[in-house]
Amino acid sequence: MNKALFLREMKKSAKLLLLFAAVITLYVSCIIYLYDPETTEMLNRFVEVMPELMAAVGMGTIAGDLLEFMVSYLYGFILLIFPMLFCILRANGLIAKYVDGGAMLWLTAAPVKRRKIAFTQMTVLVCGILLLLIYTTALEFFIASLLFPGELMLRELLLVNLGLLAMHFFLGGICFFASCTFSDTRLSLAVGAGLPTLMFVFQMIANVGGNLRWIRFLSAFTLFDPTGLIAEKTGAAMGLIGLLLGGLLLYPAGIAVFCKKDLAI
Numbered sequence: 001m002n003k004a005l006f007l008r009e010m011k012k013s014a015k016l017l018l019l020f021a022a023v024i025t026l027y028v029s030c031i032i033y034l035y036d037p038e039t040t041e042m043l044n045r046f047v048e049v050m051p052e053l054m055a056a057v058g059m060g061t062i063a064g065d066l067l068e069f070m071v072s073y074l075y076g077f078i079l080l081i082f083p084m085l086f087c088i089l090r091a092n093g094l095i096a097k098y099v100d101g102g103a104m105l106w107l108t109a110a111p112v113k114r115r116k117i118a119f120t121q122m123t124v125l126v127c128g129i130l131l132l133l134i135y136t137t138a139l140e141f142f143i144a145s146l147l148f149p150g151e152l153m154l155r156e157l158l159l160v161n162l163g164l165l166a167m168h169f170f171l172g173g174i175c176f177f178a179s180c181t182f183s184d185t186r187l188s189l190a191v192g193a194g195l196p197t198l199m200f201v202f203q204m205i206a207n208v209g210g211n212l213r214w215i216r217f218l219s220a221f222t223l224f225d226p227t228g229l230i231a232e233k234t235g236a237a238m239g240l241i242g243l244l245l246g247g248l249l250l251y252p253a254g255i256a257v258f259c260k261k262d263l264a265i
Contacts, residue, residue, distance in 0.1 A: 002112055002120045009124040013090060017128060020082050021135050027078045028136065032143045035069050035151075066144060066151040071160065071226045076207075080200065080221065083132055083168045088193045090128055091175030094121040095254075096188035099263060118180065118255040125176055126251075129168050137161045160226045163236070166243035167224040171196050173250030180254035183261070220246070 095118070137157065144152035178192035199219040206216030216222040223243050228236025 001123055002116055005112075005117065005120045006124060009094065009121065010127065012093070013124060013128045016086055016090060017132060020086050020132060023082055024079070024132075024136055025139060028074065028139055029143055031070060031073050031078075032066070032140070032147060034073075035066055035148065066148055067153065067156055067160070067230065068227075070140065070144075070152075071230070075160065075164065075226045079136065079164060080167070080224075083129065083136075083164075084171050084196055084200070086128060086132060087125070087168060087172040087175045088189070088196065091125055091172060091179045091192055092185055092188050094125060095176070095179040095258060096182055096185045099183045100185045100188075114259045115255060118258045122176060122251050122255060125172050126169070129172050130165070133161060133165045133168065136164075156230050159229045159232070163224050163226060163229045163240045163243075166240045166247070167221070169247040170220055170243040170250070173247040173254070177250045177254035177257070180258040180261075183263075 140161075141152060141154060141157060174195055175192040178195075179188045182188040182191065199221055202215045202219040203221040205212050206214075206219065206222070220243065223239035225233070225236040225239055229240070
């Protein structure tokens, strides 16, 4: 790994990380603050009255305890969308933007191998995802402990967020592979942003149920099952492993494609 390049790119990541951390802080604080018997009962009524609409945005579960409440109102939309946006924006800026702007030629002209450059950029993306998810976990536990001491079990929270990390690790792999494959940032974004977004839309449609429930098999989001992870179900654990394996295939594949591509543009 190139240390100078890594530090430079992590500084660039800091602005996006702070932005998304601020947004996540707002939503997590508000949702946990809303957890009380009256509010929970009111929101559960919404689920009963408008099950399709609430299910479409991942809020179709009737909440019982605090973690179930958080899973229902944070993990079906908020904590999927914002880290995904970070993956899309950062992955595109790490490879494709350099190639499209011609700056990658200067990087590769230095006595540094392409593989080392690509591996460094990959590490920047993965570290960014990891930092964002670690912050989210610490924030959730801190706010919950402050407002509702003893209500949130750390072990169960860690299980859910491990699944969330695997989900975004996989999504980051898609975005990174697209960034390494396409020299045009528009094409990189079209695939890197388009594919995760399309899968999320498929998941929303599947959540509604009915005749289109089968469409969930076209979405990687189906593999992330927070409720199943809390209950320690085998299927949820297999989904987590599948996401990790998918990411472990996509990142090296992206590096391999980048090492062979023609940069004389």
